[in-house]
Amino acid sequence: MTIRLTTAAAAIALLFGTGGALGNDKPTDPQIAHIAYTAGVLDVEAAKQAIATSKNKTVVEFAESMLRDHESVNKQALDLVKKLNVTPEDNDTSKSLSQAAEAKRQELAKLKGEEFDKAYIEHEVAFHKQVNGALETSLIPSARNAELKSLLETGLKLFQGHQQHAEHVAAELK
Amino acid sequence: MFITRAATVLFSMGAAVMATPSQAETIHVAIDRLVYRPAEIEAKVGDEVEWVNRDALVHTATVKGGADVILPAKKSGRLVLQEAGSFDYFCRYHPNMKGRITVRP
Numbered sequence: 001m002t003i004r005l006t007t008a009a010a011a012i013a014l015l016f017g018t019g020g021a022l023g024n025d026k027p028t029d030p031q032i033a034h035i036a037y038t039a040g041v042l043d044v045e046a047a048k049q050a051i052a053t054s055k056n057k058t059v060v061e062f063a064e065s066m067l068r069d070h071e072s073v074n075k076q077a078l079d080l081v082k083k084l085n086v087t088p089e090d091n092d093t094s095k096s097l098s099q100a101a102e103a104k105r106q107e108l109a110k111l112k113g114e115e116f117d118k119a120y121i122e123h124e125v126a127f128h129k130q131v132n133g134a135l136e137t138s139l140i141p142s143a144r145n146a147e148l149k150s151l152l153e154t155g156l157k158l159f160q161g162h163q164q165h166a167e168h169v170a171a172e173l174k
Numbered sequence: 175m176f177i178t179r180a181a182t183v184l185f186s187m188g189a190a191v192m193a194t195p196s197q198a199e200t201i202h203v204a205i206d207r208l209v210y211r212p213a214e215i216e217a218k219v220g221d222e223v224e225w226v227n228r229d230a231l232v233h234t235a236t237v238k239g240g241a242d243v244i245l246p247a248k249k250s251g252r253l254v255l256q257e258a259g260s261f262d263y264f265c266r267y268h269p270n271m272k273g274r275i276t277v278r279p
Contacts, residue, residue, distance in 0.1 A: 065267045065268075068231075068232060068267065069231055069267070072230050072231050072232075072247060073230070073231075075230070076230050153207075154207050154229075157207050157208050158208060158231065158268070161208055161268045161269075161270050161271070164269075164270050165268070165269055165270070168269065
């Protein structure tokens with residue numbers, strides 16, 4: 001369990017770290033939009049899996065919050081790219097994120113009950129921590145458009161809240 | 175008969191006098207990027223709090239074991255303060271959002 005989590009976290013860290021999938025070049029706005037949107041979609045999918053699988057009220061409520069918030073933010077992101085006439089551009093970071101999420105989804109699909117709850121919540125803590133790190137150190141500083149930057153900053157504030165919420169639920173499950 | 179009428183007059187006057195100085199007020203609290211602004215407010219019994227949610231997210235203003243006001247995205251919600259005391263409240267969906275209302279009698 002711990003090993004698996006560490007691996008997932010390391011994979012995400014690698015994506016955003018220097019010399020990772022993004023290389024040394026700063027991501028462009030269309031790439032940033034794609035990465036942020038993808039991260040949101042992946043967390044929505046994870047939330048749907050948790051809602052369908054978990055029988056723990058606290059875990060289901062947390063997942064419902066993730067679903068509600070990430071869908072809202074992604075709707076804002078879509079509205080913004082439409083307004084700016086930007087086409088989100090697929091890139092290696094988005095692809096790696098999706099692959100890591102698919103592996104996690106399959107791993108979680110084998111678990112039930114408390115085991116599932118703990119694994120899902122701990123992954124949520126790790127996922128938000130990594131995405132927040134990426135927003136702070138790479139995506140926000142690289143964003144050129146002011147409105148995109150502002151949306152990412154709002155996202156960071158929200159996802160920091162999600163991370164704390166997940167940490168709180170994780171502590172409750174122990 | 176006379177007593178009843180006098181009592182009615184007195185009661186009415188009393189009510190009029192009471193109503194004038196203690197006009198209920200509406201206190202506005204904005205929600206912007208997951209923060210209640212201002213986070214702490216003071217009010218008196220009968221006042222109303224209006225939360226204006228500027229975020230594109232659903233929030234709540236919830237007192238543990240008490241009021242629960244749902245604040246849809248870009249909408250507002252209201253609560254009439256009926257009880258004196260100091261009330262900590264939070265958002266059920268984003269529990270790190272916190273505020274406090276101090277209600278004077």
